[in-house]
Amino acid sequence: MNENRRVDAEATREALLDAAEAVFYERGVARASLEAIARRAGLTRGALYWHFDGKADLFRQLLERVRMPYEELVREIPADQRTTSRLDEIRLACLQALERLGQPRYRRIHSILLHRCEFFDDINPTGLMAQMSRQGIESTKERFEQAADNGELRSGLDPETANLMLHNLLRGIFHGWHLDPGAFALRETGRKLINEWFVLVRAD
Amino acid sequence: MNENRRVDAEATREALLDAAEAVFYERGVARASLEAIARRAGLTRGALYWHFDGKADLFRQLLERVRMPYEELVREIPADQRTTSRLDEIRLACLQALERLGQPRYRRIHSILLHRCEFFDDINPTGLMAQMSRQGIESTKERFEQAADNGELRSGLDPETANLMLHNLLRGIFHGWHLDPGAFALRETGRKLINEWFVLVRAD
DNA sequence: CACATAACATACATACATGTATGTATAATG
DNA sequence: CATTATACATACATGTATGTATGTTATGTG
Numbered sequence: 001m002n003e004n005r006r007v008d009a010e011a012t013r014e015a016l017l018d019a020a021e022a023v024f025y026e027r028g029v030a031r032a033s034l035e036a037i038a039r040r041a042g043l044t045r046g047a048l049y050w051h052f053d054g055k056a057d058l059f060r061q062l063l064e065r066v067r068m069p070y071e072e073l074v075r076e077i078p079a080d081q082r083t084t085s086r087l088d089e090i091r092l093a094c095l096q097a098l099e100r101l102g103q104p105r106y107r108r109i110h111s112i113l114l115h116r117c118e119f120f121d122d123i124n125p126t127g128l129m130a131q132m133s134r135q136g137i138e139s140t141k142e143r144f145e146q147a148a149d150n151g152e153l154r155s156g157l158d159p160e161t162a163n164l165m166l167h168n169l170l171r172g173i174f175h176g177w178h179l180d181p182g183a184f185a186l187r188e189t190g191r192k193l194i195n196e197w198f199v200l201v202r203a204d
Numbered sequence: 205m206n207e208n209r210r211v212d213a214e215a216t217r218e219a220l221l222d223a224a225e226a227v228f229y230e231r232g233v234a235r236a237s238l239e240a241i242a243r244r245a246g247l248t249r250g251a252l253y254w255h256f257d258g259k260a261d262l263f264r265q266l267l268e269r270v271r272m273p274y275e276e277l278v279r280e281i282p283a284d285q286r287t288t289s290r291l292d293e294i295r296l297a298c299l300q301a302l303e304r305l306g307q308p309r310y311r312r313i314h315s316i317l318l319h320r321c322e323f324f325d326d327i328n329p330t331g332l333m334a335q336m337s338r339q340g341i342e343s344t345k346e347r348f349e350q351a352a353d354n355g356e357l358r359s360g361l362d363p364e365t366a367n368l369m370l371h372n373l374l375r376g377i378f379h380g381w382h383l384d385p386g387a388f389a390l391r392e393t394g395r396k397l398i399n400e401w402f403v404l405v406r407a408d
Numbered sequence: 409c410a411c412a413t414a415a416c417a418t419a420c421a422t423a424c425a426t427g428t429a430t431g432t433a434t435a436a437t438g
Numbered sequence: 439c440a441t442t443a444t445a446c447a448t449a450c451a452t453g454t455a456t457g458t459a460t461g462t463t464a465t466g467t468g
């Protein structure tokens with residue numbers, strides 16, 4: 001059967017991606033040599049060049065592992081926390097995002113994106129993050145408008161501003177945590193800040 | 205006079221720092237060669253190695269150019285905006301910080317710190333930023349406590365949480381702007397978000 | 409005026425990382 | 439059973455950055 005060889009090859013491909021994640025994280029993308037990555041996976045650069053076109057391609061494929069569209073976050077909200085409030089839906093989705101970002105894989109790859117890579121070749125991490133950011137802001141925009149229509153938002157606060165403020169607060173929390181993961185408890189402090197913010201913007 | 209030679213040497217040192225700032229910004233720290241930096245300054249690597257110990261030393265000395273302690277920000281608040289409100293002092297200091305961060309030199313160097321360098325040798329940009337962040341949070345902590353004592357803070361919101369939320373919001377705004385400077389007007393959008401946040405936390 | 413030193417430029421030796429070319433074993437195929 | 443393609447390993451050729459060693463020049467000094 002040809003299938004056996006295919007799954008073996010796929011396994012080494014995954015091993016190379018795991019190794020790249022580890023080495024990128026430890027030494028930074030620029031100082032990470034393909035030799036070190038291959039050896040970490042118990043292979044040689046020959047295997048790496050067989051599966052990938054080079055460091056840029058490897059990096060690109062690594063990022064495929066961390067995507068999280070808003071709808072997915074909403075779907076993952078625990079069933080016992082279902083709500084009809086738009087504002088609460090957004091809030092719970094944010095908490096869900098924090099939950100995800102705390103997981104090792106998300107944490108490592110985002111840490112690489114934030115602090116362990118510069119742009120190189122045709123790869124522009126900043127551009128990628130900007131795109132992800134815009135996408136996130138866009139996906140909650142109409143929810144905030146609905147919340148405003150429902151009268152859930154504090155009077156005088158327009159939904160556009162609220163949406164922007166939330167995303168920038170989230171971004172700040174996320175970056176702050178990555179800056180000093182030891183001193184900053186993402187789950188607890190993050191939850192608290194998010195919840196308190198929603199208290200502030202919710203109409204009495 | 206020996207003085208002439210000293211100021212000449214100091215001028216080339218500055219030129220090398222300017223060149224480093226430009227090349228780091230354009231190509232990223234890792235891909236920036238000392239050769240390119242020296243030539244950008246109209247010199248050779250010989251001059252660079254005369255004034256600096258290498259890339260790490262060069263980078264370190266570049267960062268000396270951007271420091272902004274809280275007291276300095278308060279001192280720079282326009283005289284016509286003097287206030288006795290603690291909360292307003294913090295707010296105006298934040299706006300002042302935004303003003304500074306928008307200036308080319310601050311912008312370029314922070315952009316290098318955020319998106320154009322990985323750690324290398326004994327340099328740890330993340331650690332440096334974490335330190336600056338902690339320092340900033342610490343410097344406004346007691347001001348928020350004073351504001352709370354004055355009854356300026358919305359009831360139910362403790363000063364510690366407010367302080368953390370503000371710094372994370374600021375961080376998010378700052379990062380968001382650096383992520384996409386074109387789509388995000390630091391001065392206007394930043395001012396607006398900060399001002400709106402202070403409206404939210406201020407007691408009625 | 410000899411000369412010593414500051415402030416550079418030039419030259420060289422070394423070290424890697426990359427990309428590619430070539431070798432090889434194993435499994436599928438006809 | 440011969441063959442062929444897959445999935446790697448090995449070997450090599452090249453480019454490039456770095457650190458240092460060695461010139462070179464002008465300026466100040468005794």
